[in-house]
Amino acid sequence: MAENKKTTNTEKIDKQVPNNVISITSARCVAQDCKSKPSKAGFCDQHYEWFKEGLLTKEGQKPRDFDKKYHAFMKRKSAGKAA
Numbered sequence: 001m002a003e004n005k006k007t008t009n010t011e012k013i014d015k016q017v018p019n020n021v022i023s024i025t026s027a028r029c030v031a032q033d034c035k036s037k038p039s040k041a042g043f044c045d046q047h048y049e050w051f052k053e054g055l056l057t058k059e060g061q062k063p064r065d066f067d068k069k070y071h072a073f074m075k076r077k078s079a080g081k082a083a
């Protein structure tokens with residue numbers, strides 16, 4: 001510890017941390033607000049289904065047209081028919 005460098009950092013850099021930062025080794029489903037344990041590809045069973053349906057990205061984010069996709073998904077589900 002020979003160096004005695006004094007750095008004054010007056011400039012505060014406003015760093016925006018994106019909320020899609022996830023650790024791959026998470027013990028939780030990667031979907032936001034989901035606290036279930038992941039079972040497939042980092043998702044819990046339910047969200048894995050969402051992911052397959054395009055309702056979630058692999059990062060657990062909802063796509064811009066989530067609402068539309070979700071409605072279509074629910075419609076298909078409530079139809080109860082696997083086409």
Ligand SMILES: [Zn+2]
Nearest residue numbers: 029034044047
């Ligand atoms: Zn989940």
